[in-house]
Amino acid sequence: GIQVEQSPPDLILQEGANSTLRCNFSDSVNNLQWFHQNPWGQLINLFYIPSGTKQNGRLSATTVATERYSLLYISSSQTTDSGVYFCAVYDYKLSFGAGTTVTVRA
Amino acid sequence: DAGVIQSPRHEVTEMGQEVTLRCKPISGHNSLFWYRQTMMRGLELLIYFNNNVPIDDSGMPEDRFSAKMPNASFSTLKIQPSEPRDSAVYFCAIAINEKLFFGSGTQLSVL
Numbered sequence: 001g002i003q004v005e006q007s008p009p010d011l012i013l014q015e016g017a018n019s020t021l022r023c024n025f026s027d028s029v030n031n032l033q034w035f036h037q038n039p040w041g042q043l044i045n046l047f048y049i050p051s052g053t054k055q056n057g058r059l060s061a062t063t064v065a066t067e068r069y070s071l072l073y074i075s076s077s078q079t080t081d082s083g084v085y086f087c088a089v090y091d092y093k094l095s096f097g098a099g100t101t102v103t104v105r106a
Numbered sequence: 107d108a109g110v111i112q113s114p115r116h117e118v119t120e121m122g123q124e125v126t127l128r129c130k131p132i133s134g135h136n137s138l139f140w141y142r143q144t145m146m147r148g149l150e151l152l153i154y155f156n157n158n159v160p161i162d163d164s165g166m167p168e169d170r171f172s173a174k175m176p177n178a179s180f181s182t183l184k185i186q187p188s189e190p191r192d193s194a195v196y197f198c199a200i201a202i203n204e205k206l207f208f209g210s211g212t213q214l215s216v217l
Contacts (some may be wrong), residue, residue: 041210041211051109095151096149
């Protein structure tokens with residue numbers, strides 16, 4: 001199956017800072033999604049982004065399918081952004097990376 | 107995401123007991139997935155259904171695990187007999203136009 005690697009594994013931010021999370025995948029995909037798992041364990045779909053760039057408030061994502069990577073940008077981070085961010089790619093099933101744990105400090 | 111209702115939210119049971127986890131998705135989905143999340147192994151796909159038919163159950167750990175989807179609005183994951191190593195959070199998810207939406211999960215503890 002497709003391998004999904006996320007970096008960095010952990011990220012500590014001061015409130016207001018910007019950051020970039022990366023997702024590399026081992027093969028061509030036509031479906032890539034980003035999820036946020038909040039401290040209560042709930043998994044929220046942030047983006048469905050097989051290619052191109054999308055924005056959702058302070059979050060944006062870019063996928064360069066030909067180079068097999070995707071980036072998630074968090075701007076002006078807030079404490080509510082804390083949690084684990086997962087990248088997942090879909091061939092015939094959705095395979096998840098190990099996640100990036102983000103801690104935003106006030 | 108409010109489109110998938112899982113029950114119970116928490117389940118504590120003793121080794122050897124049967125456990126049944128339930129999932130009630132909203133309408134409009136074409137696929138349903140069961141995932142398991144542990145610290146060691148992350149999010150693992152156990153089984154997925156397309157149009158209520160099991161398509162891939164290669165992620166089901168062993169014969170103790172079984173899943174059913176009798177109709178589009180209900181699915182169960184059963185573990186019989188349960189073992190301590192089955193302790194995890196079990197998520198049900200649905201795909202609508204290939205975008206995945208998760209339920210809140212069931213935290214299972216097998217003592």
